[in-house]
Amino acid sequence: MADTQRPLSPHLQIYKRQVQMMTSIVHRATGIALAVGSVVVVAGLLHLAAGEDSFDHFRGIIGSPVGMILLFGWSWALFYHLCNGIRHLIQDAGAGYAIPQFVRSSWLSIAGSIVLTVLVWAYVLTAGGAA
Amino acid sequence: MTARDPRNPLKTARGLGSSHSGVGHWWTQRVTAAALVLLGVWFVATVLCLLHADYATAHAAVARPWNALLLIAFVLTMFWHAVLGLQVVVEDYVHTRWKEVVLLVAIKFLAVLGALASVLAVLRIALTP
Numbered sequence: 001m002a003d004t005q006r007p008l009s010p011h012l013q014i015y016k017r018q019v020q021m022m023t024s025i026v027h028r029a030t031g032i033a034l035a036v037g038s039v040v041v042v043a044g045l046l047h048l049a050a051g052e053d054s055f056d057h058f059r060g061i062i063g064s065p066v067g068m069i070l071l072f073g074w075s076w077a078l079f080y081h082l083c084n085g086i087r088h089l090i091q092d093a094g095a096g097y098a099i100p101q102f103v104r105s106s107w108l109s110i111a112g113s114i115v116l117t118v119l120v121w122a123y124v125l126t127a128g129g130a131a
Numbered sequence: 132m133t134a135r136d137p138r139n140p141l142k143t144a145r146g147l148g149s150s151h152s153g154v155g156h157w158w159t160q161r162v163t164a165a166a167l168v169l170l171g172v173w174f175v176a177t178v179l180c181l182l183h184a185d186y187a188t189a190h191a192a193v194a195r196p197w198n199a200l201l202l203i204a205f206v207l208t209m210f211w212h213a214v215l216g217l218q219v220v221v222e223d224y225v226h227t228r229w230k231e232v233v234l235l236v237a238i239k240f241l242a243v244l245g246a247l248a249s250v251l252a253v254l255r256i257a258l259t260p
Contacts, residue, residue: 038210045253046248048252056186085168
């Protein structure tokens with residue numbers, strides 16, 4: 001692959017920055033982040049299965065400041081991947097390919113992910129105390 | 132295909148294309164994505180409901196038949212979708228063949244371990260009185 005003598009197609013740095021480029025890159029990045037975050041889901045289930053002390057230990061870790069910051073990041077990644085994933089499914093069905101629609105739906109994914117994250121964390125913080 | 136096969140070679144290539152596996156990967160990624168829209172929203176809602184739950188409440192919630200079933204469905208679909216997604220990323224950016232293969236296999240091993248551990252944990256919670 002790397003030893004090819006043929007000209008390569010222009011890479012990212014050649015293009016003007018556009019929102020639909022960012023949504024695409026961030027979709028991959030959040031996908032990778034969420035795959036890593038699946039460890040927390042597995043850990044939670046294993047600790048819950050292992051008994052009360054084990055579960056309280058897990059709650060202590062995810063309720064700590066670092067744990068909460070990580071959960072905040074993962075929650076945004078999840079909502080972004082969800083919103084933009086729905087956008088991709090609609091596009092896969094053949095809709096929304098006109099450039100103005102494409103740009104608008106990009107911004108919708110971003111806005112949707114922020115709104116959902118704010119709503120969820122407003123609920124978490126008003127429901128009181130650390131998770 | 133034998134030499135006497137009257138069919139045009141294009142006949143066997145069509146639908147599979149240069150990847151030799153057709154649209155199976157692409158389609159499965161979309162089907163698991165659609166399932167995860169529903170299961171993911173359910174999972175987030177369930178976790179939010181258990182926000183300050185103590186051990187007994189959380190244990191009882193996961194042990195409920197519908198919750199246990201949907202939780203297993205969520206975890207299996209999530210790891211399946213993650214494997215398909217990470218596979219595309221690795222294939223796109225890792226250009227040394229042996230590193231690519233090692234990464235792809237390692238991802239599959241880890242995902243299967245994670246999925247099995249989760250299912251065993253849910254079953255243990257659901258089946259312990």
